[in-house]
Amino acid sequence: MNPVELKYNKEHEYAKVEGNIVTFGITDHAQESLGDVVFVELPDVGTTVTAGKSYGTVESVKAVSDITASVSGKVVEVNTQVMDSPDLLNSEPYGEGWLIKVEADDLSSLDSLMTAAEYEAFLAQEEH
Amino acid sequence: MNELKRTPLYEEHLVAKAKLIDFGGWEMPVQYAGVIDEHHTVRTKAGLFDVSHMGEIDVRGEEALAFVQMLITNDVSKLEDGKILYSPMCYPNGGIVDDLLVYRYNSQHFFIVVNASNADKDYAWITEQAKRFNVIAENLSEQYAQLALQGPLAETVLQRITNYNLSQIKYYSFAHGEIDGVSCLISRTGYTGEDGFEIYVAPEYGRQLWRKILEIGANDGVKPIGLGARDTLRFEARLPLYGNELGAEITPLEAGLGIFVKLDKADFIGKEVLLAQKEQGIPRKLVGLEMIDRGIARSHYPLQKDGQEIGFITSGSFSPTLNKNIALGLIRADLDILGEILDVMIRGKAVKAKIIPSLFYKCDKQGGHSAKESGAMSEKISAK
Numbered sequence: 001m002n003p004v005e006l007k008y009n010k011e012h013e014y015a016k017v018e019g020n021i022v023t024f025g026i027t028d029h030a031q032e033s034l035g036d037v038v039f040v041e042l043p044d045v046g047t048t049v050t051a052g053k054s055y056g057t058v059e060s061v062k063a064v065s066d067i068t069a070s071v072s073g074k075v076v077e078v079n080t081q082v083m084d085s086p087d088l089l090n091s092e093p094y095g096e097g098w099l100i101k102v103e104a105d106d107l108s109s110l111d112s113l114m115t116a117a118e119y120e121a122f123l124a125q126e127e128h
Numbered sequence: 129m130n131e132l133k134r135t136p137l138y139e140e141h142l143v144a145k146a147k148l149i150d151f152g153g154w155e156m157p158v159q160y161a162g163v164i165d166e167h168h169t170v171r172t173k174a175g176l177f178d179v180s181h182m183g184e185i186d187v188r189g190e191e192a193l194a195f196v197q198m199l200i201t202n203d204v205s206k207l208e209d210g211k212i213l214y215s216p217m218c219y220p221n222g223g224i225v226d227d228l229l230v231y232r233y234n235s236q237h238f239f240i241v242v243n244a245s246n247a248d249k250d251y252a253w254i255t256e257q258a259k260r261f262n263v264i265a266e267n268l269s270e271q272y273a274q275l276a277l278q279g280p281l282a283e284t285v286l287q288r289i290t291n292y293n294l295s296q297i298k299y300y301s302f303a304h305g306e307i308d309g310v311s312c313l314i315s316r317t318g319y320t321g322e323d324g325f326e327i328y329v330a331p332e333y334g335r336q337l338w339r340k341i342l343e344i345g346a347n348d349g350v351k352p353i354g355l356g357a358r359d360t361l362r363f364e365a366r367l368p369l370y371g372n373e374l375g376a377e378i379t380p381l382e383a384g385l386g387i388f389v390k391l392d393k394a395d396f397i398g399k400e401v402l403l404a405q406k407e408q409g410i411p412r413k414l415v416g417l418e419m420i421d422r423g424i425a426r427s428h429y430p431l432q433k434d435g436q437e438i439g440f441i442t443s444g445s446f447s448p449t450l451n452k453n454i455a456l457g458l459i460r461a462d463l464d465i466l467g468e469i470l471d472v473m474i475r476g477k478a479v480k481a482k483i484i485p486s487l488f489y490k491c492d493k494q495g496g497h498s499a500k501e502s503g504a505m506s507e508k509i510s511a512k
Contacts, residue, residue: 035147035356036164038446039424039453057475059424061163061446062356083422 001028003094007070007110008119014094015070015110022071022110025098026058026089029123034060037089042078042100049075049102051109056099058089067099071109077101135180136273136334144352151355152245154181159354166357167448170320174279175353176341179319179326180334183247184272185240185254189263193235198396199257200230201380201389207232212300212317215388216380217250218398222405223376224383226250227368229317231302239313243370257397273334277341277350278324278361285345286325290314294325308340319358321365321491363443364489366416366456372427373414373442373456381405382458384414384486412439413464416486417455417472423479425455425472432471432478438463441472449489456486 006014012030016023031037039059049055049069058065078100082088088097114122132155141148146157157178159166169175187196196204202215209232217225226246231239242250251267258265277286283294292305292314302315313328329337342350359369366384368374373383380389381402390396391403405411417425425444430437444455459470466485471478 035159036162038164039422041422059446061360061448062158064424064426 002116002119004116006094006116007113008116008122009068009070009113010122011066011068013068013070015113016098017107017110020073020104020107021076021101022073022104022107023098023101024055024067024070026067026093027119028093030058030065031090031093031097034058034063034065034089036061037086040082040086040089040099042083043075045075045078047075049073049100058086069102070113071102071104071107073102073104075100076103133181135178136331137178137180137275137338140335140338141178141352146352146354149355151181152243154244156181157352157354159356160352163354163356163360164448166351166353167360169349169351170279170322170353170357170361171449172280173349173351174277174281174285174324174345175320175351175357176338176345177276177278177353177358178274178334178338179276180273180331181244182269182274183242183244183250184268184274184328185242185251186266186268187238187240187254187258187263188236188266189261190236191261192238192263195258195261195263196230196238196240197393198261199254200228201396201398201402202230203390203393204230204232204238205393209234210301210303212302212315214300216374216383216385217253218380218396218402219376220397220401222379222381222398222401224370224374224378224380225253225376226370227374227385231313231315246370271330272328273331273337275327275329275334275337275341276318276320276324277327277345278318278320278322278353279350280323281345281348281350282322282324285341285348285350288344289340297325299323308337310337312337319367320361321367321489322361323491359443360445360448363445363456364447364449364454365491366487368414369443373458378412378458379405379410381410382412382414410461412458413461414442414456414458414486415464416484416488417441417444417457417470417481418484419453419455419472420469420480420482423472423474424453425457425474425479425481430473431457431459432473433463433468438470444472447488454484454488455481 012027041057051072054066055069141157149158200215229241289308297316310333315326318324425441429441431439439459468483
């Protein structure tokens, strides 16, 4: 269920790599645990994000959750659609519910991320 | 860590695939289908809650009436037998021990329903105060499962499994009757801003009633509702929550509960301080806020005006009924002006909000009567 072409971090976020452009989003497990997403705070285009640091928040009715950049770089595109319709994070976390696209300074920080298989093993482990 | 307590309905929550959380030491369902969906179910149809975690304290004795009068800020002396009243219960300094419902059987017997997370503290407090009176206070919390059926279809659905004529139980009244053949205390109260019932039953019958109500209400869209939606529902209806709007450092006058504080009745705990506060001016007020900038104000976020801290958010959420982000805040009284713009400090950033009337949502038909028919409605508020 978690797309094999994506990379995953332990905060239940994914990175989709296309050349030096990396798309960030939250995983299906993340949206499931958050519940109904009602608010998304994202950085502006042109600002920079830092690997391992928060670049915004995703809020459900009950919870506020930080979202963490998996690479450092410049924000080149922001999904304004999810700001108006945050429920897209629940319905299509891997599709229309993506968050931002970053032009990466360096892709090496992606090496520490998990593959889909590793992420699923991580999820199974977290269950216990 | 202490083992979480479970209600008699715990197994039903597992069957319904609820997401469970620690709520005041109880393992409780926060959601089933999703908070927003559940919220709308209660506003438009009816929803079933497990509120067995609530505390029940029975007070009996010759001096029961005098004792309860001393204990709470509201006045039970004029309350008819079979009726219910909402009240804060204060410390001598005017801070709030808890807010509760008092059921009056007669002048020598009252049944008090308190918040789950405060139940042990409340019982200790009540027992301590009871020493000065000829009364016996007994903690009956373990002897009840409590179910709440809330929403416009509540009466129609519940009537199918009881011979008791539910229309005879008026808002803020109670009766004993059989539901699905089981003896229950049926109370026309709730914590959602909708019409509905709270049903107290022996724990061993809790699951039977839970299943039966969901079964007979299924075609009408009746579903189980978690604490997540319970919170958004009560918040829209400006029903206060202990730990948010209410606390040991907040007086009922500050929390906007002045109508439940009868300063003209004989002595009660906290009266002196509350009377002085009323005379000297209430320092803080609870106000409604609507976000102007993007953002959700959450409990305990600071509120500022011109860079000065002037209060804090007590509750804040996306409102499923109004489809916007709103909040309640406790602020310096002189700034309580409709339309006033305040800054909510969200993670260090000032986000603008405007003061609006705090009753965000009002049901037009509660207790089977339209709000207009029932003048006393404003004096009624629900238990947690």
